Amino acid sequence: MNYCSDCGAPVSLLVPPGDNRERHVCSACGTIHYQNPKVVVGCIPEWEDKILLCRRAIQPRQGLWTLPAGFMERGETTREGAARETLEEANARVEVGQLYSLFNLPHIDQVYMLFRARLLDLEFSPGEESLEVALFEEGEIPWELLAFQTVRETLKLYFRDRPGGHRGLYSGDIVREWGADEPRVRVTIHEERG
Amino acid sequence: MNYCSDCGAPVSLLVPPGDNRERHVCSACGTIHYQNPKVVVGCIPEWEDKILLCRRAIQPRQGLWTLPAGFMERGETTREGAARETLEEANARVEVGQLYSLFNLPHIDQVYMLFRARLLDLEFSPGEESLEVALFEEGEIPWELLAFQTVRETLKLYFRDRPGGHRGLYSGDIVREWGADEPRVRVTIHEERG
Numbered sequence: 102m103n104y105c106s107d108c109g110a111p112v113s114l115l116v117p118p119g120d121n122r123e124r125h126v127c128s129a130c131g132t133i134h135y136q137n138p139k140v141v142v143g144c145i146p147e148w149e150d151k152i153l154l155c156r157r158a159i160q161p162r163q164g165l166w167t168l169p170a171g172f173m174e175r176g177e178t179t180r181e182g183a184a185r186e187t188l189e190e191a192n193a194r195v196e197v198g199q200l201y202s203l204f205n206l207p208h209i210d211q212v213y214m215l216f217r218a219r220l221l222d223l224e225f226s227p228g229e230e231s232l233e234v235a236l237f238e239e240g241e242i243p244w245e246l247l248a249f250q251t252v253r254e255t256l257k258l259y260f261r262d263r264p265g266g267h268r269g270l271y272s273g274d275i276v277r278e279w280g281a282d283e284p285r286v287r288v289t290i291h292e293e294r295g
Numbered sequence: 296m297n298y299c300s301d302c303g304a305p306v307s308l309l310v311p312p313g314d315n316r317e318r319h320v321c322s323a324c325g326t327i328h329y330q331n332p333k334v335v336v337g338c339i340p341e342w343e344d345k346i347l348l349c350r351r352a353i354q355p356r357q358g359l360w361t362l363p364a365g366f367m368e369r370g371e372t373t374r375e376g377a378a379r380e381t382l383e384e385a386n387a388r389v390e391v392g393q394l395y396s397l398f399n400l401p402h403i404d405q406v407y408m409l410f411r412a413r414l415l416d417l418e419f420s421p422g423e424e425s426l427e428v429a430l431f432e433e434g435e436i437p438w439e440l441l442a443f444q445t446v447r448e449t450l451k452l453y454f455r456d457r458p459g460g461h462r463g464l465y466s467g468d469i470v471r472e473w474g475a476d477e478p479r480v481r482v483t484i485h486e487e488r489g
Contacts, residue, residue, distance in 0.1 A: 102300045106319075106328070109298035109305075119423055121383075122368065125300075134300070137333045138367050140406055173332050174316065178399035178468050179406060189315075199485075200466060203394070205372035212334055212373060229313055270464050272394060274372050291393075 107132045138210040141251075142182035143170020144218035145259060146195050151236035152259075153220060154243075155190045158232045162248035168215060168255070169193070183216045191234040193225035200270050202255040208277040213251045239263070250275055254288055301326050332404040335445075336376035337364020338412035339453060340389050345430035346453075347414060348437075349384045352426045356442035362409060362449070363387070377410045385428040387419035394464050396449040402471040407445045433457070444469055448482060 102125045105112050110129030117124055117133050125134040145168055146153035154166045169190040173182040180197045187193050195218035204213040227234050237243075239260045247253045258271050273290040296319045299306050304323030311318055311327050319328040339362055340347035348360045363384040367376040374391045381389050389412035398407040421428050431437075433454045441447045452465050467484040 104298055104300050104303035106296045106298050106300045106306075109303050111303075112300075135366065136369055138369060139331045140334060172329065173406075175330055175332060175404045176401050178401055178470075179397075179466075180399075180468075181401075200397070200464070203373075205374075207370050207372050207375075210369045212367075270394070272373075274374075276372075 102134060102136075105130060105132055106134065136210075138207075138212055140173040140179065140182075141170055141211050141213045142173045142179050142186060143168050143213075143215050144183045144187045144195055144197060145201060145215055145255065146187060146191070146193055146218045146220045148220040148223065148236055151238050152256075153191060153193060153225065153234060153236055155227070155231040156233040156235075157230065157248055158227070159230050164232070165246050165248035166243050166252075167248040168252050170213070170215065170252075179214050180216060183214070183218065187218065188228075190228045190231050191225045192228055193234070194221040195219060196221060202251070202258065203270065203272040204251045204254065205272075205274045205276075206251070207274070215251070215255050250286065250288070254290070258290070296328060296330075299324060299326055300328065330404075332401075332406055334367040334373065334376075335364055335405050335407045336367045336373050336380060337362050337407070337409050338377045338381045338389055338391060339395060339409055339449065340381060340385070340387055340412045340414045342414040342417070342430055345432050346450075347385060347387060347419065347428060347430055349421070349425040350427040350429075351424065351442055352421070353424050358426070359440050359442035360437050360446075361442040362446050364407070364409065364446075373408050374410060377408070377412065381412065382422075384422045384425050385419045386422055387428070388415040389413060390415060396445070396452065397464065397466040398445045398448065399466075399468045399470075400445070401468070409445070409449050444480065444482070448484070452484070 105127035108130045110127055112125040112127050114123045115126055155169050156166050157163050169187040171186040184197050187195050198217040201217045202215045225234050276287045299321035302324045306319040306321050308317045309320055349363050350360050351357050363381040365380040378391050381387050392411040395411045396409045419428050470481045
């Protein structure tokens with residue numbers, strides 16, 4: 102951020118009075134421009150013992166498989182966003198069920214929320230951001246070709262639990278740490294029930 | 296938003312190719328400036344059968360009582376943010392427990408997440424944004440002087456469930472609807488467990 106989006110004057114990075122973090126502050130009108138994490142919402146669309154995955158037509162991770170998910174938009178709830186993303190990426194209609202996993206990714210300022218969802222029909226097809234959309238049984242999941250760690254961790258939990266029918270919420274942190282010479286990813290899972 | 300925060304040129308409101316919503320797009324460098332909901336994180340700090348509330352020193356709802364909560368910052372997890380807000384607003388140290396309530400407020404583009412938390416000591420005091428900080432038993436909660444509906448709904452659920460010890464997650468939508476002449480608020484609660 103270089104310029105004030107309100108008045109167009111240059112901004113400076115400084116700690117405003119009463120605050121404890123650097124913010125972009127306008128040198129002319131004084132507006133403080135806060136930047137905050139974004140929410141990514143999506144579904145685990147279920148049909149019998151299969152789930153629906155999309156192969157990405159766009160970067161990042163073009164060509165790899167993912168659950169339908171994307172940035173939550175203004176004016177919608179998390180469930181509405183999850184259903185919208187599923188419709189946009191897979192032309193698939195779902196009834197959104199319980200929140201299944203919530204992942205923090207503080208190194209990229211994202212909070213992922215993935216909901217279980219019941220696919221309402223089989224009339225799905227690739228949306229603009231997908232190359233292919235298909236149903237997968239557990240044994241068919243392309244584990245080595247999944248686009249995002251949030252999706253991999255969610256699907257691992259989902260298939261591990263399926264025989265017993267766990268329906269609680271998992272939350273987790275996917276934290277990038279710098280080791281001797283390369284970043285490592287640390288995954289922590291909390292089970293959010295009593 | 297009037298100007299591009301990258302290059303300072305005027306922005307236009309238009310639907311970018313491949314998108315289906317109006318965005319602020321720079322007329323010079325073409326940058327698309329997305330705007331997304333924000334996450335508010337906070338705690339229900341518990342000490343024996345009491346919970347901690349803060350009386351707000353700032354707008355909005357100055358002088359009213361609330362749970363310690365605020366906007367999630369970049370580089371932190373939801374739990375870290377909830378603990379930080381509790382420290383900032385109440386100078387209170389907590390061990391953050393389970394996610395208790397998640398509220399969507401689509402009319403103001405916020406997602407609230409409130410965690411149960413164990414107060415580690417009684418050395419709390421008002422932070423810069425608080426006038427007072429105090430512990431309340433159920434019968435002492437100032438229901439008519441609570442600052443936010445998210446806090447009111449969360450505390451109603453919390454005290455309703457306390458005898459039985461519910462520890463699951465509630466999620467809800469607080470939606471402002473326009474009726475004949477005034478906005479009404481509709482609250483929907485989901486119980487996020489099997």
